[in-house]
Amino acid sequence: MREEEIFDKVKGILLSKVAVAPDAVTPEARLKEDLEVDSLDMVEMAMALEDEFSIKVPDDAIAVIQTVADVVEFVRDSLSVMD
Amino acid sequence: MTRRVAVTGVGPLASLGTGRQGFWEALLEGRSGIGEITSFDASAYPCRIAGEVRDFEPTDYMERREAQRMDRFCRFAVAAARLAWEDAGLGPAPDAAACGVEPGRAAVVVGSGIGGISTFEEQYRVLLERGASRVSPHVVPMLIPNMAAGWIAILWGFRGPNLSTVTACAAGTHALGIAYRLIAGGQADLCIAGGAEASITPLALAGFCSMRALSLNNRDPAGASRPFDSRRDGFVMAEGAGLLVLEAAELAESRGARVYAELAGFGMSADAYHVTAPDPEAEGAASCMREALRDAGLRPEDVDYINAHGTSTPLNDRAETAAIRKVFDGHAGRLAVSSTKSMTGHLLGAAGGIEAIASALALYHGTAPPTINLEEPDPQCDLDYVPQRARPLDMRAALSNSFGFGGHNACLALKAWGKP
Numbered sequence: 001m002r003e004e005e006i007f008d009k010v011k012g013i014l015l016s017k018v019a020v021a022p023d024a025v026t027p028e029a030r031l032k033e034d035l036e037v038d039s040l041d042m043v044e045m046a047m048a049l050e051d052e053f054s055i056k057v058p059d060d061a062i063a064v065i066q067t068v069a070d071v072v073e074f075v076r077d078s079l080s081v082m083d
Numbered sequence: 084m085t086r087r088v089a090v091t092g093v094g095p096l097a098s099l100g101t102g103r104q105g106f107w108e109a110l111l112e113g114r115s116g117i118g119e120i121t122s123f124d125a126s127a128y129p130c131r132i133a134g135e136v137r138d139f140e141p142t143d144y145m146e147r148r149e150a151q152r153m154d155r156f157c158r159f160a161v162a163a164a165r166l167a168w169e170d171a172g173l174g175p176a177p178d179a180a181a182c183g184v185e186p187g188r189a190a191v192v193v194g195s196g197i198g199g200i201s202t203f204e205e206q207y208r209v210l211l212e213r214g215a216s217r218v219s220p221h222v223v224p225m226l227i228p229n230m231a232a233g234w235i236a237i238l239w240g241f242r243g244p245n246l247s248t249v250t251a252c253a254a255g256t257h258a259l260g261i262a263y264r265l266i267a268g269g270q271a272d273l274c275i276a277g278g279a280e281a282s283i284t285p286l287a288l289a290g291f292c293s294m295r296a297l298s299l300n301n302r303d304p305a306g307a308s309r310p311f312d313s314r315r316d317g318f319v320m321a322e323g324a325g326l327l328v329l330e331a332a333e334l335a336e337s338r339g340a341r342v343y344a345e346l347a348g349f350g351m352s353a354d355a356y357h358v359t360a361p362d363p364e365a366e367g368a369a370s371c372m373r374e375a376l377r378d379a380g381l382r383p384e385d386v387d388y389i390n391a392h393g394t395s396t397p398l399n400d401r402a403e404t405a406a407i408r409k410v411f412d413g414h415a416g417r418l419a420v421s422s423t424k425s426m427t428g429h430l431l432g433a434a435g436g437i438e439a440i441a442s443a444l445a446l447y448h449g450t451a452p453p454t455i456n457l458e459e460p461d462p463q464c465d466l467d468y469v470p471q472r473a474r475p476l477d478m479r480a481a482l483s484n485s486f487g488f489g490g491h492n493a494c495l496a497l498k499a500w501g502k503p
Contacts, residue, residue: 018148019146019147019148019151020148036148040220040221040224041220043220044219044220044221047216047217047219051217
């Protein structure tokens with residue numbers, strides 16, 4: 001899956017599950033500070049990522065994710081492991 | 084310390100009307116807010132009618148991301164709080180600074196009978212169908228009934244006393260009574276208080292149907308809630324919220340606020356009799372009215388109007404009539420008693436909030452709202468229930484009754500503002 005495609009899907013999850021403003025979702029955006037994603041939202045996002053990409057998102061992975069780009073990278077790495 | 088408590092803002096949100104003006108006009112006109120259930124397919128239920136709040140758009144009152152983290156009852160509460168806040172002349176936005184009260188002295192007390200039951204039902208389905216790992220992390224904060232008070236404090240920045248009352252159909256009245264005590268006793272200067280409910284859901288409707296508590300008058304929704312009428316056959320569920328802004332009288336006066344009424348007394352008691360049926364001797368209901376009168380320094384003959392609990396169930400309306408006769412004796416026949424549930428349906432934990440609003444506006448406008456659908460009174464219900472039409476009435480004081488499953492009884496006493 002191409003990185004742009006992953007980004008679009010991650011953005012879609014942030015819009016639907018966390019209701020962030022569409023313009024705010026850039027690769028550099030920090031989840032906590034810029035998008036006001038709290039700890040409960042992080043869990044909800046992780047569940048949605050698992051469903052969307054059929055991957056596992058363990059709690060220790062969530063703990064180190066800071067930006068939208070980190071999410072995309074995590075998904076990309078998880079998918080490549082499965083290939 | 085005992086201070087007078089003023090009602091300065093009202094936020095009704097119900098199928099009958101949203102906002103003070105629309106709600107009061109509907110009460111005066113004797114309209115019904117009851118219709119067929121549309122939020123889910125109720126065709127297999129014996130009862131298929133309710134007072135649903137339709138066309139409710141949460142984002143008119145809050146951010147989408149906030150609404151997404153709230154159950155429907157909580158959205159109703161936040162919306163009603165904003166309506167009350169604006170009605171109190173405190174501006175359109177939630178803001179503690181607008182009232183000139185220290186945040187630590189601004190309180191919130193919001194009751195709910197059932198809380199976030201639609202969230203509960205939805206997420207229980209997720210649990211069964213998709214497993215524990217897919218249950219939303221928001222489920223617990225969304226379903227707990229205290230979250231309406233929690234959210235209002237977060238949005239308004241109120242850091243004073245904050246709690247919820249959970250006493251079934253008396254929850255809104257208990258919330259207002261506690262709020263009144265907080266202000267009268269000097270623990271808070273201003274309080275947003277009342278009740279919120281959103282339990283027209285498949286499980287709750289089924290439960291109330293199984294109890295045989297609801298009217299089955301599906302063919303005539305507007306005529307289904309008929310308190311004190313001989314053909315009444317149960318209550319009609321409704322949803323919404325009724326929140327009020329209460330403040331210390333000196334604060335209201337210093338900022339030149341319009342005052343609808345004084346919240347002057349609060350009585351509480353328990354039936355200690357049965358989980359759902361009222362005590363036919365009605366001693367619990369009577370003693371909470373007596374206590375509200377005593378607390379307000381009122382004699383029975385000072386009261387001109389009672390907003391009855393008046394659910395339209397065969398048992399409640401008789402027991403409540405008996406209780407009023409016990410307390411008011413010879414004066415009972417001179418009282419105007421009405422059940423606005425005839426129009427709103429039964430908002431359960433929000434009923435006390437909505438009915439305190441109706442009572443405060445009745446005092447303010449000098450008009451008793453009617454009991455609609457009262458065509459042939461039950462011979463055992465022999466008071467003046469203001470049948471069918473609103474009535475101009477010079478009122479000095481009013482009571483608002485609420486009785487909840489569990490035998491929880493609560494009564495508020497309100498006085499006309501500016502009358503001796």
